[in-house]
Amino acid sequence: MTSNTYSLYILRCSDGTLYTGIARDVPGRLEEHRNGTRGAKYLRGRSPFKLEFQVAVGERGAAQRVEYFVKKLTRKDKLDLIAGRRELPGVD
Template identity: 50%
Template structure:
């Protein structure tokens, strides 16, 4: 199982990523040098959105769609509708 996730950083920005273990990845983003370079300087981060996919290819396509094709407003709307 693959997860596409969105984090809200301490500075209010959003970060989108992909992971197989969300708990581990969130721990890395908040406490480890293995967290993304972007989130390491914007800690703490909190998980605000997830989607599940059965294969990496589908998850990667969705991650790209969210990261590159959606505006911040659209991302926030996505977070609100999933809550």
Template identity: 50%
Template sequence: MKYFVYILECSDATLYTGITTDLQRRLQEHNSSDKGAKYTKARRPVKLVYSQECADRSSASKKEYEIKHLSRKEKLKLLHK
């Protein structure tokens, strides 16, 4: 199964990082369902600004952890690669 690490830009210009197996479904959940993260529910609409495919859940989780520990400036640099 493929996993993706993704970054969303929220309506208040903050960034949210997560992992999923289905980017389109997860984006819809963040924007219009109770399954979206608590953080993004208050900051809708959100848009997908970055995604990276990973081989498995473990590598996706590790990448998510790395991204979450970057500064905002470093995250923005990642988006523009």
């Protein structure tokens, strides 16, 4: 994976909710979330969380479009995506 390749990821929080984000370095981004440094406010107080899904998407613009699409999905659709019963449009 090149440094310009973004990945979409979905985390399952300790309260059972799902958080969707994009990053070039997913392990590094998860560490930022865990440490509270530049982490999403949504995740504060919802740790520990677990990486449930990750897929390489491409450049930032494409990743943002896919992230927007996933964030609009219902919880059931997100769980289907995690389980492999649903595909993302425009992602190979």
